[in-house]
């Protein structure tokens with residue numbers, strides 16, 4: 092990994108490792124995307140997954156927010172999607188414009204597990220993702236660290252069973268309450284692919300990783316403990332072993348974002364992750380109390396704040412940073428969830444500037 096240019100801004104890596112920092116680092120979930128006019132220009136009507144698979148295009152889109160908000164963002168996240176794991180496992184997933192993901196043949200009954208590939212060759216199936224990471228890391232030229240990511244097993248299972256986004260979770264709930272054994276088999280198979288995918292992203296050049304358990308909040312505490320947490324724990328533990336096996340010397344920080352799992356912060360603070368990312372339903376002060384210095388916290392402004400006035404954004408930023416204890420240790424600024432296509436980049440610029448101002452105070 093020594094062929095990469097030296098890193099000029101390692102703020103997020105230091106914050107994730109729990110070191111004291113001069114100000115809290117900032118990045119934004121879905122910071123590359125449809126709210127940026129240059130995203131549409133480069134994407135130019137192409138299919139979403141085609142843009143992910145083209146290293147030149149994916150790297151250009153990844154770097155867009157870094158350029159757009161020059162110097163205000165402290166990390167890049169590779170332009171890709173959590174649904175590339177189901178694709179690697181043999182499922183056909185399309186991204187339908189203005190609708191979202193669509194699986195042509197979702198898993199509906201346990202027998203459907205037979206449709207998935209056994210022994211997924213991650214390096215081969217996702218080789219395009221690793222190429223995009225390596226090229227992006229080179230193009231970033233050390234400006235900021237490059238983050239890799241994957242979906243959480245429960246979240247991916249939901250998509251694979253529902254076949255797309257869902258409000259009712261009829262089929263996924265049927266699986267956990269009616270076919271718990273098959274559910275565990277599926278979760279285990281996803282977990283195994285996720286561990287290898289994350290490890291190989293590091294080999295390709297990713298400097299920090301995040302696991303997105305976006306549907307965590309669909310599970311009550313008992314079901315979260317059965318169908319999500321054990322697999323999230325496996326990922327952090329097995330990833331460490333796999334990276335050692337692959338002779339990675341650096342300590343690669345890993346973040347868990349389990350949206351809506353407010354009851355699980357205590358356990359997530361104790362699950363082998365460096366950072367726990369929070370949605371906006373948490374009171375920052377309470378989260379700090381619960382995590383009690385065991386992890387770095389990331390988050391958690393309501394993305395909807397960006398629809399407010401500059402004054403409101405400033406006030407919310409100040410409150411958030413104060414709530415997280417001033418942000419000079421164990422804190423990374425982020426949204427509580429992603430950007431939306433309706434956001435005005437100038438509001439986001441104001442947000443970022445205010446994060447620098449209050450975070451440096």
Ligand SMILES: Cc1c2[nH]c(c1CCC(=O)O)Cc1[nH]c(c(CCC(=O)O)c1C)Cc1[nH]c(c(CCC(=O)O)c1C)Cc1[nH]c(c(C)c1CCC(=O)O)C2
Nearest residue numbers: 120121122123124168169170171172173191192303305429
């Ligand atoms: C649940 C989930 C998905 N994908 C992802 C998650 C977890 C985070 C979250 O909870 O939001 C993760 C993701 N998706 C994307 C990134 C890229 C990096 C970044 O954050 O900038 C990341 C990290 C690009 C994307 N992924 C998608 C887009 C929009 C595609 C387009 O250009 O039309 C982008 C930029 C599509 C996508 N991908 C997914 C959905 C539900 C959709 C459709 C909804 C939507 O359009 O926003 C699945």
